[in-house]
Amino acid sequence: MSPGAAHGELFPRPRAVVAPGAVHVPNWLSVERQRELVDVCRDWARGPVPIRHTVLPGGGVMSVQTVCVGWHWQPYRYTRTAGDVNGARVADFPDWLGRLGRAALVEAYGEAAADGPGSGDPGTRMAYAPDTALVNFYEGAAKMGLHQDKDEKSDAPVVSLSIGDTCVFRFGQTENRGRPYTDVELASGDLFVFGGPSRFAYHGVPKVYPGTADPATGMKGGRLNITLRETGLT
Template identity: 75%
Template sequence: MSRGAPYASDGLFPRPRAVVAPGAVHVPGWLSAARQRELVEACREWARGPVPLRHTVLPGGGMMSVRTVCLGWHWLPYRYARTAEDVNGARVAAFPPWLAELGRAAVADAYGDAGAGAGYTPDAALVNFYDGAARMGMHQDREERSDAPVVSLSLGDTCVFRFGNTEDRGRPYTDVELASGDLFVFGGPSRYAFHGVTKVLEGSAGPASGMRAGRLNLTLRDTGLGGGSESGERSGA
């Protein structure tokens, strides 16, 4: 993985960065085309295993429309574990140091605070693949024992990302188009905001990312579980 600058140069019609809510920042075009292609290739490798890309089955028997592969810690509804007991029992792939470095750069750039970036220590990632029919219902990321920000990186097709409030799934919320290469960071007062994906705009990616179809989303988290615990839940999840 390249160690060069992660962000893209300005496009013909650059989109401005935006503070969507306190602690929630959208930085369009943060990833260069070269870095996008590198991440797509890494995602393809992770999807092969040791725990393959899969549809997550929810406790009520429903199945998520996105397909997911995890790094560092395996996410199950609604907890983390080192092994994928809901798939094949294998230990989840390691969370690579270069991805943590990218996460620190993302936080520093989104918040304009090098100190905030330096203190960010993600140890898990969820990689979600959306085809044209996939959606993500409004939810909170509450399985972590750390209040550190969540870093979201988008690759491939553009989606409509709905970012809501911390109280419930209803209004107020803001719909944001996340295109390939975009960064979205949410922490602080918005760390437990409800959020979801209402639509994927098929065929919108173009060739820059190296995606043939669909959307990839990488979310980086600090679980707060440390290196010694083998499983964990956040109370109230």
């Protein structure tokens, strides 16, 4: 049975290679696993560093709300403590989340992807060890402009998990924010991995479709996005 059929979709969505190293796997997370992730994200959102709207260096405020685990991200660096919020140390990155990230990499790239030494190229073997998670919550008209994930010292792939409302995920190229780009609908339970040639591709979320979440996941509205990364920091 295909993943889509298993989740009761009339027309199951196939997995797709959106660009070299960028793979979309629909319905990778079960509803039960999504509900577990929603619960733990709610715990993280309460602290020790609470969820917040990130303030950009120019004074702008991001419309998404973010909470971090393992390392605290603030534009445009990682720290162990949240000097821009309350000065506390962020919650530790749990081992089980690292295992989930490695399982995601295997799902996207194959069995060899998460083991042994290697670069960040999905064609080689690599020891994937994510040590931070950025959890973004999209509520109302929140969106994310096109950007690169380039504050990490590691070029290991980024693992992205979606829970809640469906969104338009815009995946571009590595040179600039212009075309060409591909718009992909990410629904609750979907996995998206980008690494190798696509690791530093511009990407963003121009739109979220309110009211599309399955209440069985524990989401009462909005979209939760969990991105796992290797910072390359010690």
